Amino acid sequence: MQAGLTTAPYVSVDDTGARHAHRNGITTQIGGARFCVFRTGRSKSRLNFLSLLRAGREDYVINDDALTYMRQRKVAPRVIDRLAAQPDRSFASQMAWYAHLVALRIDVFDRSLLREISEAAVWGAVRHNGLMENTVVVSDDAGQFRIPNHALCWVHGERLLQKLMPKTKPQARKLDGLRDQVWALYRDLKFWKQTPCAKDTPILANRFDDIFLQRTGYKELDQQLVRLHRRKAELLKVLERPEIPLHTNASENDLRTCVTKRKVSGGTMSKNGRTARDVMLGLMKTCRKLGISFFAYLGDRLGLNPAADRIPALPEMVAR
Numbered sequence: 001m002q003a004g005l006t007t008a009p010y011v012s013v014d015d016t017g018a019r020h021a022h023r024n025g026i027t028t029q030i031g032g033a034r035f036c037v038f039r040t041g042r043s044k045s046r047l048n049f050l051s052l053l054r055a056g057r058e059d060y061v062i063n064d065d066a067l068t069y070m071r072q073r074k075v076a077p078r079v080i081d082r083l084a085a086q087p088d089r090s091f092a093s094q095m096a097w098y099a100h101l102v103a104l105r106i107d108v109f110d111r112s113l114l115r116e117i118s119e120a121a122v123w124g125a126v127r128h129n130g131l132m133e134n135t136v137v138v139s140d141d142a143g144q145f146r147i148p149n150h151a152l153c154w155v156h157g158e159r160l161l162q163k164l165m166p167k168t169k170p171q172a173r174k175l176d177g178l179r180d181q182v183w184a185l186y187r188d189l190k191f192w193k194q195t196p197c198a199k200d201t202p203i204l205a206n207r208f209d210d211i212f213l214q215r216t217g218y219k220e221l222d223q224q225l226v227r228l229h230r231r232k233a234e235l236l237k238v239l240e241r242p243e244i245p246l247h248t249n250a251s252e253n254d255l256r257t258c259v260t261k262r263k264v265s266g267g268t269m270s271k272n273g274r275t276a277r278d279v280m281l282g283l284m285k286t287c288r289k290l291g292i293s294f295f296a297y298l299g300d301r302l303g304l305n306p307a308a309d310r311i312p313a314l315p316e317m318v319a320r
Helices: 002-007 046-052 065-070 079-082 094-103 113-126 154-162 169-194 198-212 219-229 248-265 271-290 293-302 314-318
Strands: 012-021 023-032 036-041 136-139 149-151
Touching: 002 023, 012 248, 012 314, 023 065, 023 248, 023 271, 036 271, 046 113, 065 079, 065 113, 079 113, 079 154, 079 169, 079 271, 149 154, 154 169, 154 219, 169 198, 198 219, 248 271, 271 314
Parallel strands: 012 136, 136 149
Antiparallel strands: 012 023, 023 036
């Protein structure tokens, strides 16, 4: 994960339900073109997702990135100023972070405030450790994945229109016509990605406005158009970063293995079993993306093959 989050231009993320020790949980997938990891826990929050992006670390850091995050989340200025004024900026654990907040007389019983400033401190730790420097997160618009530098999957965005239930034939025609316009723009964005041209960028952006600013008189459809137009920057992130995908199909394909495993085995019981399942599935998917044999890689790690012929460690290959 550390190698991927340090070097990947984007990560595609998704999650699915999981069972552990007879309790419901969540398995989160984080992957790029050259790596894939799975992490299973009980929480589906943004704080949990940001914690995963620390790649195994547990620190909290107040830096410029953390302060910017708090301002974007509309945290009270007095709280931001109090945190920014302290010489202590790095905390090795959650308990050390909470102790710092108590010492500053910040209300840790205000759960909303605690969540937002903790998210900011975790994001600060992610950036402090050199991770996610210029990495775009592509997601299906689940709230926990909305972090800085986020792009929205077009397929999931269009599903807001697909789910509408027209009551009359004119409404059905309006919906079908508008969906055709959306998919025509999507196809043109795919073609543009192959040979990006700066002069076409404003043309595509204007077409986006022409589609999502129109009003059809079909109330529910117009409401969804307004909602999608508010996400213009995330839907058109590809115009800034042509290397990112327009969808999260890769994440859904990666997670299918977890779903199959859950259907066959039900779930895990021990912490070691849960970790082993996540790690082995992640290794298998990463090997497949790198074009190497998963079983050959395991054999090399177990010393079954001559040292001279061994496959390099996966972090080395991911970072290339």
